[in-house]
Amino acid sequence: MPSAPIPQEVIDNVIDYIHDDRETLTTCLQVSRQFHPRSQKHLFTTVTINYPSVPRPGCRHPAQRLLDILLADPALARHIHHFRVFGFVEGYYTNKANAVGGLHLRFISCSQPDTVYPSLFALLARHSSLRSFTFQGNPSIAQLYEENRGLLPTQNFSLLLMNMLRKTRIVELNLSRLVQFPLARVVDSAAHLKILHVQLMMCRRSDALGSVDEVKFPVPADADANSSKSNLGLDSLELDEYSLSCINYHGFYASSQARALHPFSRLQALTIYGNIVLMEGVPSKIIANAAATLKSFSWEFLREPYMPVAFNHGASLNLESAMNLRSLRFAFLNCDTVMSIYIPWVVSSLKSISKHGKLEQLDILFTIPGPSTYNHSFPDTFCQLFKQYDACASALGSLLADSCKFPALQKVHVVLEYHGYEYSWLQLHKDGRSHWRERNVDLGAVEKLGRDVREKFGMLWERGMLDFHIVRVDYACRGLKFLDRFIQ
DSSP: OOOOOOOHHHHHHHHHHTTTOHHHHHHHTTTOGGGHHHHHHHHTTEEEEEOOSSOOTTOOOTTHHHHHHHHHOGGGGGGOOEEEEEEEOSEEEEEEEOTTSOEEEEEEEOOSOOSSHHHHHHHHHHHOOOOEEEEEEOHHHHHHHHHTTOOBSOHHHHHHHHHHHHHSOOOEEEEESOBSOOHHHHHHHOTTOOEEEEESOBOOGGGSBTOOOOOOOOOOTTOOGGGOOOOOOOSEEEEEGGGGGGBOGGGTTSOHHHHHTOTTTTOOEEEEESOTGGGTTHHHHHHHHTTTTOOEEEEEEOOOSOOOSSOOHHHHOOOTTOTTOOEEEEEEOSOGGGHHHHHHHHHHHHHHHTTTOOOOEEEEEEEOOOGGGSOTTOTTOOOHHHHHHHHHHHHHHHHHHOTTTOTTOOEEEEEEEEOGGGGEEEEEOTTSOEEEEEOHHHHHHHHHHHHHHHHHTHHHHHTTOEEEEEEEOOTTSOTHHHHHTTOO
């Protein structure tokens, strides 16, 4: 007696359960045609093109296989929601022996036009439901382009990209390691763009966001009138210290009309990565431009190689104008030598927004200094640095506990991380084995610091508003991403 066929909805539910297991999804394609539609949907949801770290002449174009698949079945493109390109390069590296017999890398410019991406972008624009696009250049070649004042990608490729953005509904754009990139024109091409992440980027001033300069840039000949609508403003922006050239902060207030149409005038979330001294006050200018709409601000600080004696808190970050700020997040990575400046700065920043009374959540992460910073002879006695933590925690706790200043505050997350190797020692055994053992005296100091911090935030703890953790550093995930693990 023949068995009854499995209902399609049952098959779809099973495949949905393994949606992120590409190997199993590929195997499902070989089971039955009933498995094809759902498996293909998940396999093509996110498409990634990886360039080799050292491309060589004559190698197959990394995107050629995808183009061949889509040309054979263009309907598959409708499943693509996220398209990612890593290590992009329009040229090659080649090894060549020098006079002394060693090897060095020599850059060769690629004079042949790209024949794959024009067809691929055309297919994506015509058939896909693209929602996000990630475009990352090759680190080494990007550096060479920067040194030689070159463009990565070339103008022709940028035109192809802009044309695709005009014809799709991309919401999120991630750009990294590109040189002299026409960022303002690209953002303007994506009428539906709301989320922009920019890291390790370099732009000309005329191509920077917020520029009021009128610089002519070619428009693709096949750009139709219906797709020429400009982007009216971003909802979320991520920016690092190396990408300041992407922001034309000199022209923020060139005219009232320019300010009204500024890409940051409707910004709701801003995330900054980098050293505060190198940011040149750009975050404050962006915040001032988005004062009425900004709801979330995050900053991941790195170790400061240099901190001026006369540190201007207000110029580095002024939150006073952010009248609707709901979430504030700080991550201080290995900044123990300047925490005596940073923590009072956080307190002063909170005071500046207390008059608005709309802050709902505060998240703080910082790295605890190693045991060399306190006196081993007195385990319960902390060095001056720990005393500064204690004093600032007391001031911060008292400020946040004032319900008149922060009536909407619901949760405060505080995460202290420490390097495990700084609180361990290597024990050697007679048989040659070895393993790391924690020093109880040192960890006792960390635990005491934790108790002191909880004590200073006592009122928040009693109200159930404090979420406090002391954890080892997770080198695979640090900073704001690590902080997100503790936020529910």
